[in-house]
Amino acid sequence: MEWGIDQRFIEQGLTSPRCSREQSKQISDGPEVSPVERWGRPNRISLYEVLEASQRQDTADWIRATSCAARAAAENGAPVWLLRSGLRPKHVSGGAEVCCHPHWLHPCWILLEADRVALEFCDCTFSFWIPLPLEVSSPHPLYLVLSTFRKLGRQYGATLIGFTIVAATCGVHTFHSFLCIFITWAIIRFCTRYCYQLTMAWMFSYLLLFRMLGYLRLPAPNPFANAVQLLLTLKMVSLAAELNPVYLEALSRGRTVPGRHPLDGVMPGLREVLCYSYCYLGIMTGPFYRYRTYRDWVQNSRLPRVPSWDPLLRHLSLAPLYGLAFLLFSHLFPLDFVRTADFARHGFAYTLLYTAALFLTFRLRFYVAWTFAEGACIASGLGAYPVSARSRPGNGPTDPSYTDSEPQDYDYETIRNIDPYNTDFCSSVKDGMKYWNMTVQWWLATYIYHRAPVKAKLLRIGWTMLVSAFWHGLHPGYYLSFLTIPVCLAAEGAMERGVQARLGAGYPLRAYSWLQWFWKMRAYDYMAAGFVLLTLHDTLAHWRLLYFYQHLLCLAFFTVGYALTPRSRSGGIRPPPALSPTPIPFTPPPFTSSRPEAQEQGGVRRRGSQREE
Numbered sequence: 001m002e003w004g005i006d007q008r009f010i011e012q013g014l015t016s017p018r019c020s021r022e023q024s025k026q027i028s029d030g031p032e033v034s035p036v037e038r039w040g041r042p043n044r045i046s047l048y049e050v051l052e053a054s055q056r057q058d059t060a061d062w063i064r065a066t067s068c069a070a071r072a073a074a075e076n077g078a079p080v081w082l083l084r085s086g087l088r089p090k091h092v093s094g095g096a097e098v099c100c101h102p103h104w105l106h107p108c109w110i111l112l113e114a115d116r117v118a119l120e121f122c123d124c125t126f127s128f129w130i131p132l133p134l135e136v137s138s139p140h141p142l143y144l145v146l147s148t149f150r151k152l153g154r155q156y157g158a159t160l161i162g163f164t165i166v167a168a169t170c171g172v173h174t175f176h177s178f179l180c181i182f183i184t185w186a187i188i189r190f191c192t193r194y195c196y197q198l199t200m201a202w203m204f205s206y207l208l209l210f211r212m213l214g215y216l217r218l219p220a221p222n223p224f225a226n227a228v229q230l231l232l233t234l235k236m237v238s239l240a241a242e243l244n245p246v247y248l249e250a251l252s253r254g255r256t257v258p259g260r261h262p263l264d265g266v267m268p269g270l271r272e273v274l275c276y277s278y279c280y281l282g283i284m285t286g287p288f289y290r291y292r293t294y295r296d297w298v299q300n301s302r303l304p305r306v307p308s309w310d311p312l313l314r315h316l317s318l319a320p321l322y323g324l325a326f327l328l329f330s331h332l333f334p335l336d337f338v339r340t341a342d343f344a345r346h347g348f349a350y351t352l353l354y355t356a357a358l359f360l361t362f363r364l365r366f367y368v369a370w371t372f373a374e375g376a377c378i379a380s381g382l383g384a385y386p387v388s389a390r391s392r393p394g395n396g397p398t399d400p401s402y403t404d405s406e407p408q409d410y411d412y413e414t415i416r417n418i419d420p421y422n423t424d425f426c427s428s429v430k431d432g433m434k435y436w437n438m439t440v441q442w443w444l445a446t447y448i449y450h451r452a453p454v455k456a457k458l459l460r461i462g463w464t465m466l467v468s469a470f471w472h473g474l475h476p477g478y479y480l481s482f483l484t485i486p487v488c489l490a491a492e493g494a495m496e497r498g499v500q501a502r503l504g505a506g507y508p509l510r511a512y513s514w515l516q517w518f519w520k521m522r523a524y525d526y527m528a529a530g531f532v533l534l535t536l537h538d539t540l541a542h543w544r545l546l547y548f549y550q551h552l553l554c555l556a557f558f559t560v561g562y563a564l565t566p567r568s569r570s571g572g573i574r575p576p577p578a579l580s581p582t583p584i585p586f587t588p589p590p591f592t593s594s595r596p597e598a599q600e601q602g603g604v605r606r607r608g609s610q611r612e613e
């Protein structure tokens with residue numbers, strides 16, 4: 001049976017996610033209200049509709065309708081969820097647990113896990129039966145994580161641990177993060193209409209000042225403070241971008257109450273923003289996650305039943321291998337040797353191989369760091385959503401029709417930050433970017449690329465890479481590396497239109513894919529030199545030893561691809577025919593808590609979705 005929400009229920013000031021659409025229509029007649037854009041959990045009512053419902057005073061009507069919904073849900077063996085803003089029960093009997101709904105940023109009251117519940121309001125009493133759920137043992141590893149604590153303990157415990165880590169490693173530079181959080185909260189609270197633009201300008205301006213402190217003869221921040229500031233910038237901009245459309249939607253309806261903020265009761269306060277910012281999960285290494293993901297984790301009453309032990313073990317299975325390989329290659333190929341005169345006396349082939357070894361060492365270091373960072377999120381249950389939600393890294397659930405009913409299979413795609421296999425074996429530069437630092441790539445695509453001030457695709461990519469370089473730091477090596485990516489993408493696109501489109505399927509396409517993969521890896525080796533050498537002199541000196549061969553290859557590839565691209569009669573470029581899926585990359589199934597056959601289905605679904613994209 002499909003579980004949903006009838007919009008007519010929202011008009012009456014209530015909703016029951018466990019009541020089917022057919023049953024809810026029996027309670028109220030009239031046409032359905034078209035759903036508006038939602039913020040928070042998909043397939044839930046919008047925040048503005050919650051606010052509109054909270055202003056009603058029809059308590060008796062709400063209780064009568066809710067009793068019908070409760071009986072309908074009880075007949076289907078599901079617990080009942082009650083929602084009413086500003087209507088707190090005076091008395092609750094039957095051992096019910098009163099808690100806040102995990103998917104609404106709103107003080108709503110819910111009654112869970114009680115065999116009989118009686119609520120006594122100011123003018124009436126309402127009682128009904130709710131079936132007790134079966135007791136399930138917690139699958140979390142050794143209870144060493146905060147996910148089994150109650151909501152407040154989870155929220156404040158994670159904040160205390162995170163703030164302690166920041167204070168111990170950053171010292172007086174903790175002030176920078178606190179100042180950014182306070183100013184961002186003030187912008188969101190008092191300038192909500194333009195909070196996204198103002199927060200973006202504020203955070204990146206302060207990031208520039210933060211990097212310039214040493215030049216201004218002020219105490220320069222240490223690398224730990226820089227890491228905290230990087231992730232905090234992403235979080236604050238994302239939070240403002242989430243709230244801004246909700247505010248504009250409330251204004252467009254024209255039903256705001258004079259003297260009240262349109263998002264009162266919905267907008268997170270300073271305390272919530274501080275807890276989100278200082279949560280210890282990913283506070284320095286990532287992954288980035290949205291406020292919605294964090295709120296779902298804090299308020300999820302079913303979190304103790306979400307498996308994490310098996311996904312954690314499978315996720316960390318290759319971490320020791322990454323760590324040993326990193327120690328070995330960092331010892332055999334030290335970075336400092338590249339800056340010596342002895343290294344400059346070697347030929348092109350030696351420099352090419354040494355550059356490839358440096359990039360491998362660079363990748364292994366982040367494989368270790370991000371694998372353990374993701375493991376911490378998995379152990380705590382952060383980012384766990386049903387497989388049916390089709391979560392994406394950074395974004396979270398993308399399927400609006402999913403439900404969180406039990407039993408369910410869960411995955412942790414929301415906090416997946418690295419895909420080592422596809423990073424190494426995908427065949428194109430474009431795909432290599434998608435599998436590296438995946439949550440940050442989502443942030444860049446959502447808030448920078450799609451909102452770029454230019455329309456041309458290549459210029460938007462260049463703008464995104466420029467912002468990414470600035471976000472990483474002020475070292476010239478970052479800009480040389482990131483601004484080479486659009487050049488490689490232009491050459492790759494021209495070759496795909498002019499050469500790959502003519503090959504068809506079979507052996508020629510397979511051979512082309514492997515040659516493209518080899519060039520992709522050498523291109524990333526070349527660009528990684530600027531990322532690790534940092535200075536303008538060292539980066540250009542290293543590229544000079546390689547005769548700037550990647551820039552010359554990109555120029556040659558673009559020329560050949562452009563010359564071979566078929567053109568229409570009007571002189572424009574004819575779109576290439578649909579290509580067969582390339583033999584590589586092969587995407588393994590994501591880490592889920594499902595059974596083997598369910599994992600296989602999840603892997604097939606994810607590969608199919610990538611082909612569609």
